[in-house]
Amino acid sequence: MQEAAAELGYTASPAASRLATGRTMTVAIVVPVLAKWFFGKTIGAATQELRNTGYDVLLYELATPGQRERFFGSPRLHGRSDGVIVIALQPGKKELESLASQGQAVALLGAEGPGIGSVSVDNVGAGRDAVRHLLNLGHERVAFIGIRDEEGSNLGGVPPRQRLIGYRKALVEAGLAREGVLEQFDENSVGGGAAAMSRLLVAARAPTAAFVASDEMAFGALMVLRRAGLDVPRDFSVLGFDNHELCEVLGLTTMDHDVAGQGQDAARLLLDTMNGGQPRSLGRPARLVIRESTAPPRVLRKNSTAQPDLPATF
Amino acid sequence: MQEAAAELGYTASPAASRLATGRTMTVAIVVPVLAKWFFGKTIGAATQELRNTGYDVLLYELATPGQRERFFGSPRLHGRSDGVIVIALQPGKKELESLASQGQAVALLGAEGPGIGSVSVDNVGAGRDAVRHLLNLGHERVAFIGIRDEEGSNLGGVPPRQRLIGYRKALVEAGLAREGVLEQFDENSVGGGAAAMSRLLVAARAPTAAFVASDEMAFGALMVLRRAGLDVPRDFSVLGFDNHELCEVLGLTTMDHDVAGQGQDAARLLLDTMNGGQPRSLGRPARLVIRESTAPPRVLRKNSTAQPDLPATF
DNA sequence: CTGAAAGCGCTTACAG
DNA sequence: CTGAAAGCGCTTACAG
Structure with a gap:
């Protein structure tokens, strides 16, 4: 039915279904900079993984301490995403609480947090x-x-x-x-x-x-x-x-x-968490x-x- | 009033206001690859400009012809964004029609289209x-x-x-x-x-x-x-x-x-268009x-x- | 100028 | 199993 409708060029209004279900089917990705190879690579891999599961991705670049403060200090994500992947930014306790109060599942890449899914290198x-x-x-x-x-x-x-x-x-x-x-x-x-x-x-x-x-x-x-x-x-x-x-x-x-692998892992961890799974912490090897x-x-x-x-x- | 409310940690439900107004206050950015310096740079600059104007940004990486086809072949953006910045991808006539039928304003970076705002280098x-x-x-x-x-x-x-x-x-x-x-x-x-x-x-x-x-x-x-x-x-x-x-x-x-400048320009062109302005085409100089x-x-x-x-x- | 009501387009729990 | 109704939380046109 949904497939048939899609063929005809019809899509359910996202706004209406979000309002009805409370789920946004989108994930936010937060990075300190975009114009660096590492971030492009991780975001790219995470994005592909997310899209394959039907999620859209919202992008937030927190380039300055001011932007970071404003981002975590306001319920920016509330009602906009179901979860967030934070890359190369170590969120403080307050920041994690902020995300939780906005109903966000969280996965960390290159950082760690108590009870929070994370991927990082040893x-x-x-x-x-x-x-x-x-x-x-x-x-x-x-x-x-x-x-x-x-x-x-x-x-x-x-x-x-x-x-x-x-x-x-x-x-x-x-x-x-x-x-x-x-x-x-x-x-x-x-x-x-x-x-x-x-x-x-x-x-x-x-x-x-x-x-x-x-x-x-x-x-x-x-x-x-x-x-x-x-x-x-x-x-x-x-x-x-x-x-x-x-x-x-x-x-x-x-x-x-394996930078791309970490992006993909972070996406998977987040999807797991959003589906009620236990948050896990993954370690990635590095080799000379x-x-x-x-x-x-x-x-x-x-x-x-x-x-x-x-x-x-x- | 809105500011006061924001201070108290309250935000209007985006889903509800989208449903009521029909505006999403978000812009989509479409690129062929993320893990390249040029794209990180342009996306970063565009994102900053957009966020300053209160827009969120959705990211789409069209890495393969299949992804490109699926993206333009379905009303993916309908109800999700008000406009789209297409970077380094020359949209065909059908593709532009698809975007228009989804109610999207369009700005192009590194490409051109009839009656469409664009930024590019000579x-x-x-x-x-x-x-x-x-x-x-x-x-x-x-x-x-x-x-x-x-x-x-x-x-x-x-x-x-x-x-x-x-x-x-x-x-x-x-x-x-x-x-x-x-x-x-x-x-x-x-x-x-x-x-x-x-x-x-x-x-x-x-x-x-x-x-x-x-x-x-x-x-x-x-x-x-x-x-x-x-x-x-x-x-x-x-x-x-x-x-x-x-x-x-x-x-x-x-x-x-000036790669970043082009990203910023593309965002501005799109914002202009969404505000009812005439689409313009900007040329950027290159120098040895x-x-x-x-x-x-x-x-x-x-x-x-x-x-x-x-x-x-x- | 203020305030109550209708409506945006879905989902879901419920009545038939 | 099917179908009509209520409700999600806003905005806006309208009645008061």
Whole structure:
């Protein structure tokens, strides 16, 4: 019957059926930024999954703290969606209460909450694995470039913090001391990564390798290194995070973690919850993808593989 | 009154007011892919503009011809949105009729339609300017790498085709013959650009420069060139399109065209139309941004600047 | 100018 | 099993 009607170009008025049933058959997706590869990818995967189940998707970009406040401070979603996927934004207690009071089912991606379905990568483990790779190559001064998590930025969130923890863990396990100057934070962008790397290079004793918490920042780091006349990986090793599609072009060693899969999982978790299922928390593995941006430090290599002489600037 | 009510956490039921007024206060945005920089950027800008005016935004990703058919073949938007922004998809006559019959106002981005508001770049002019830059440097065999526009891909659209026209125009104006082998098309991605460049390199008489219709394809082209042992720009010049944020990292000369501005314009055009204004067509300028991927061809430079000897492989 | 009533187009519980 | 009625929560045209 419904199918036959649809063939004839008829659709039930969504407004009327929403009013009658109280269900909107739409899901909201909330992200801190749209114009980034990671978010396009996760939203795309979640959207496809949702649409296959007959849901429409409403999009909310919370680019500033003000927007975030307004969004959670008002019943914006009430009557507009049945559930919401929050990506890369760690909602506070108040914010979760706000969503609940609006009758929203919730699923988190790259964040966690008590009794709430979530998908995330084992960022501590991934960070540790990344740094171990550098350590195993023989690096002794390994820096960390992280995503700044200050007031004014929504982008920090849990995963970047966990990657830092993984970094420190790996150092401790290797018996290395942690140094403040080796931990640099900036905004999650090419420019931010460039700025952070610049700061590392002027340090009294510069590191020989860096684990960077996002590929985009790593790209900026590579740029600064190149402009400083340093060769990667001969003079400096860089390891990123995300396996951005341009990693191959730039030869960046990175941690891969199935970004689209996480978007799809988040959608499924939300659908489950809306159908009365118990909220679950999914962990996604990350794995090291070795390309051309990591190698043993110069000192070691000199002994082993007889490299040509280095330029005088070095 | 409404503000006071909002403070108290009260909102009018959207479903009820939609039913009563017939207006949904939401706009749909339709794109062929989400996980690309260009689309994130335009959607983000449009979304912000729309939200400032009190509109919600529904997102539709039409990734396959099947999805496109289903979307336009059913009254999907009827009663769900008041208007729609179609990005980088050239709607056919039937498709436009479908939208109109669903009571949708329409604005196009990167496409055009009779009596329909639209924003686009002067792609013919931009393509011509790009190729002229290469020609002015002294290149005589300039290739074009374009976005494939075949069945099975929605991504072709008008702009890529217009860039090809601009390319041909510049050649004609310079008195150069057009050659089929120098025009290569592939999918709009790093991989597609790489494949197209590989084909150019095996041509009987390989070109010395290429104008590539998108930066992402250009990145793939750079990768292939590097792997083939060719130096850019010494052995080969590459010129892209979009001014992707990674152009600076890769030193890619490209055509810049304010992507976010186009998204914002499209939203404004739609809002105007929904308020009874006449649909307008906006043209956005593109401008050449010279970086390190373009230079005179080897032959010329040899005479003028006494380059060191080239490797034997060349 | 204020306030009660009709109506938007569905769904669902209920009467027949 | 079928069909008429009530009700979802607004807006708006109309009566007072």
